[in-house]
Amino acid sequence: MFFLNLSLGEFLALLGGLSGIVTALYLLDRTKRKKVVSSLRFWVAAPRVDEQQRRKRIREPWSLILQLVSLLLLLLAIGQLEWGSRENAGRNHVIVLDTSSWMARSSGKGTILDAAKKRARDYARRLPASDRVMLIRAEGIATPVTAFSNDRKQLLRAIDASKASYAALNLKSALTLAYHALKWSNAQTGEIVFVGGTRVANWDDEDVSVPRLRVLNVAPEQSDDIGIRRVSVTRDASANDLWLASVAVRNYAKSAHTVRVALQFASTRFAPRTLTLDPGTEGEAEYKFTTTGAGTLTASINSRDDLPLDDRVQLELPSAARLRVAVYSNRASAWQPLLESDPHVQGLYLPPSQYSASPPADVMILDGITPSAAPLIPSLWIAPPRDHSPAPVATIQKNALLSHWNAETPLAAGLHAKELHLNETEIFQKVGGDTAVALTDQGPVVVARTASDGNARLVEIGFDPLYGPLKYEVSTPLLFGNILRWLEPEALRTTELTATGVGSASVLLDQGESAQKFRVVDERGFAVPFTVRNGMLQLYAEHPSIVKIIAPDRERVLSLTLPGIGTFHWKPASTVSRDLPAAGWFGSSAVDLWKWLAVLGGLGLLIEWLLFGKQRPIRWRPSSVLRRHAARDERELVER
Secondary structure, three states: OEEOOOOHHHHHHHHHHHHHHHHHHHOOOOOOOOOOOOOOOOOOOOOOOOOOOOOOOOOOHHHHHHHHHHHHHHHHHHOOEEEOOHHHOOEEEEEEEEOOHHHHOEOOOOEHHHHHHHHHHHHHHOOOOOOEEEEEEEOOOEEEOOOOEOOHHHHHHHHHOOOOOOEOOOHHHHHHHHHHHHHOOOOEEEEEEEEEOOEEOOHHHOOOOOOOEEEEEOOOOOOOOEEEEEEEEEEOOOOOOEEEEEEEEEEOOOOOEEEEEEEEEOOEEOOOEEEEEOOOOEEEEEEEEEOOOOEEEEEEEOOOOOOHHHOEEEEEEOOOOOEEEEEEOOOHHHHHHHHHOOOOEEEEEEOHHHOOOOOOOOEEEEEOOOOOOOOOOOEEEEOOOHHHOOOOEEEEEEEEEEOEEOOOOHHHOOOOOOOEEEEEEEEEOOOOOEEEEEEEOOEEEEEEEOOEOOEOOEEEEOOOOOOHHHHHOOHHHHHHHHHHHHHOOOOOOEEEEEEEEEEEEEEEOOOOHHHOOOEEEEOOOOEOOEEEEOOEEEEEEOOOEEEEEEOOOEEEEEEEEEOOOOOEEOOOOOOOEOOOOOOOOOOOOOEEOHHHHHHHHHHHHHHHHHHHHHHOOOOOOOHHHHHHHHHHHHHHHHHO
């Protein structure tokens, strides 16, 4: 027998203090009373009664005994007295329920998760009533659902409300969370019970284990599932309207299967591809198609298996975007070969007399002219007139040698060519905020200025890149490509689309791309946390979503809509229990008596009031009633 809420010293102190107060109330002097009579007119003065001493005995001992016993019972209830040993006072258990995407597979009546929930309920019903249970849902991340509680109805409701997610099982984090919760609960340690399958997402989960573990496996390692693992779509660099698509399919079954992959864009169906897959292997089907408009690309397989979630996936392809460049020049024929060599660029050639500060274009090129008004869109100035140059011209240098490219700016990316000889060039003076891109020994000859105070971005080249041998240099098209991409990065951004599983996603970056600044947002525009490590961009999505990875020169779209399915198998240790415990396996638990003690204490107080409370009635009468009674008594005495 022991207390849960109070120590023995605390219980005795409370009992002694309250008992003393109750006993003192019974020893109070209650001889002086105030009595109301009808009249004093006919009363005879009586001799004065000597003042009595204070009473030293209890007038109603049985009333005091009942109150003290009731107080004792109530204090025992508050201290939560239990019958038995403290070791059997109630253990703490943790149920880890697998709610990963693998549990959504159909299995006879219902899904694998339905069978897991039934096993979890059966385990909970076999526990003693005093044992407390915590429920954790395990998927891509481990989520505690309930605290340690012996409320079985709450636990069963939480188990019934569990649903299969889209993420693969991260078993190590779930078991680690359960172990620490059990260790830090400061109570008798029970079991950690894992209920679910053995297919996990990470290779280091294959041999994970924790002490006092029980495994209730309800899903076989193998199944007849064949699913789409990934769909990748990107534009071909050689043509703006050519798309390259790749569909990866995995065979999770224990036997070889032949599957047909179908691809459809809008209303156009492409010829299906047939893949023969051995157990546990992947295959890819590749497609090429052309389109300039936006539409929905649908990839599907003809597998009729027990997990239909990964048999079909859709991607939204954007329309083919092209950078529109307005060229104000008197030599349009010299610009056409340079601009039209890039399929992503569309040139609009206009004479200087038709200049407009805001033409129907994304970027404008001013070839040695003085505009009547400042451009309202990003612009490239070629050898501007000295008196009307946005950046002040310090001097004119003849027979100059371009000897240095500023590698710290993306405008000079890839430009490591030999020294270039310039017949004549303007040397600019940098204004605050200007960036020197190329320099000679006398100063910058190519400068860039970011947008500020309502002015658009601009780049100035102090020499004519289309003059003489310069137009045959490799650096010339590279420089123009960098300038156009810097002036309007949105239009020339490369688009890559990938459909993959929910959960952890990794994107392989190109060489040198790790140093760029990325912006990762979801379909609502909210920022998504990510890390860049060892040339990989990594992020995590708990639910199906569309994530955009935006870099200065490209945009990647991740459609995380496929179920994440683990490709590794967990192998629990041979010493781990693998079945439900027998009834009474946990031993008898301590009996909780506080409810009965509280009832008995309240019943004792009720009996005391019924037996002794009526002898101390509290009567109240209005003064008008007393006056009527006094007048009646006086009339009766007069008549006599």
